[in-house]
Amino acid sequence: MEKIVLPEINNLHLIDVYIENGGYTAAKKALVQKKDDIIDQVKKSGLRGRGGAAFLTGLKWSFMPKSDDKPKYLCVNGDESEPGSFKDRQIFEFNPHQLIEGTLITCYAIGARTAYIYIRGEYHKWINLMQKALDDAYEKGFVGAKMKEKFSTDFSCEIYIHKGAGAYICGEESSLMNSIEGKRGYPRVKPPFPAQNGLWGNPTTINNVETIANIPAIINKGWEWYSRIGEPKHPGTILFGVSGHVNKPGVYELPSGTLLTDIIYNYAGGIPGNKKILCVIPGGSSMPPLRGDQLEGVKMDAESLKAAGSSIGTGGIMVMDEDTDLLRVLARISKFYFHESCGQCTPCREGTGWMYKILQRLISGQGSTADLDLLISVANNIEGNTVCALGEAAAWPVKFTVERFRDYFETRVNSQTSLPTANKVHSMRNTAFPLSDIIR
Amino acid sequence: MKFEFTAVNLEKIERILPKYPDKKAAVMPVLYIAQEQNGWISGEAVVAVAALLEMRPEEVLGVVTFYTMYHKKPAGKYHIQVCTNVSCMLRGGYDIFNQVRAKLGLENGEVTDDGRFSLEEVECMGSCGTAPMIAVNEDYYENLTEEQVDKILESLQRS
């Protein structure tokens, strides 16, 4: 099967190798077409966002206003902080120029003259790799003022890397924009949507790194070709990151609609010790988990997973074998969302903490089955009542894990051994910093 | 202690400013430069950054406290970060965390008396496919066994 985003070509990260393999020809092709024709091709390709919500990319671009009275922006989202997701870093490392080329084409199509690639701060190494690729592209004239000559057009754009500083919430698109603007990364209330009112109040489009890396292939090989790969309603290849209890964890680029069991057993080499699977989270830790006995026939694309009761998310597949302590896993997931809640909305700020506390109580042997219902009730009260989708991201795993593994949890709760209380809660974000140090 | 940007760093900052249409947007990269120079973000550093970017110190402080990667107190020369999130947890992340704790005699968030080591339990670092992992300052060490962790720590202790 052909790979689109991570082709197996040695040293493809080097600009000369990328050019030898047809690099930057898609940009050349795109920059002489009408903007709307580019958007149209992406629409017809059926490409859907790879950042979590699987939103139609061409449709998103078409929301950008046509008039040029305000500057427009593109944000490429490489915050990649959802537990279980580690695919964008492969693009930074192995195919950075395809991301740059996709960024150029996207900027042209939506009329943006500036793009920010937002990369999580922990990815120092990958930020440096990406910066090196960007410097090379600037030097060769593929980006910046020199583009006009290189591509013989009157369009040019600038691409900058913005380094995050350790906040999962900055992957949420409006929080990401606040972070670029130099503010605390609080999500914004929507509407207004970014296409109307984004960076510094201007029209802005936000797309995931993998989404953008698909664009050059769509332009070069055509939307018909792209739309025929994998599942028609969610076409293309997807970077599936497999982690946890498998023999060969890693990122596998496969057509959408590949069977989940195929990915786990064939590509990722199955479960160590041939153990049974207790649970699989198919799309990063915020997505509803599937039971080991629910996996047969489940295909990995947005529609199929929705039908199976979960969601494609970021394509991060977390596998847990039969000996996993699911209660501790769920508590760890809850701790994460508690830690990462920005604190703006009461249901999320308080609810994530409550869920974590209840789960700790269960772990310490002090809980009861009534706590299981309490967990679901807290989760239900977060869902739909918050500014951003971190609320759902925190509520779903708790609600669906407890519901789908009710038997497991009841047995676990009723046969408690007293375990030491889980790790201390730490939240740097809430650390009081003595103001008196500063304002005298 | 007074904080002043070095001439070299002021130049670096000059090169960052044109990336954004608004000075204030440079606050995150400028804070990184302050941290690199000073080891952590002190109150004086906050004041200096604010003056440079025409912001109020409270605004800069708000940014510092929102993001976990700005140190609000001095970190060790070797800042050891251990991921214990699910994918690492499933492959021994907590064992590694406890091993580092015991070996350095540190609890989460603490710094050794000689200022050489600090320990932080961190959230998912994007190493799920190469778990378990630790990061020492900016560098990732992945696919670890307990023996490898021992070796890494010992080589740091000797250096």
Ligand SMILES: Cc1cc2nc3c(=O)[nH]c(=O)nc-3n(C[C@H](O)[C@H](O)[C@H](O)COP(=O)(O)O)c2cc1C
């Ligand atoms: C809490 C939260 C965290 C998110 N983190 C990321 C992220 O790390 N990377 C990403 O691309 N999208 C993330 N998203 C989704 C973005 O808001 C946005 O939908 C996405 O970047 C759009 O790109 P796409 O249409 O190409 O998928 C996150 C959303 C939420 C609610």
Ligand code: SF4
């Ligand atoms: S849902 Fe949570 S993370 Fe999102 S804005 Fe509200 S408090 Fe912040």
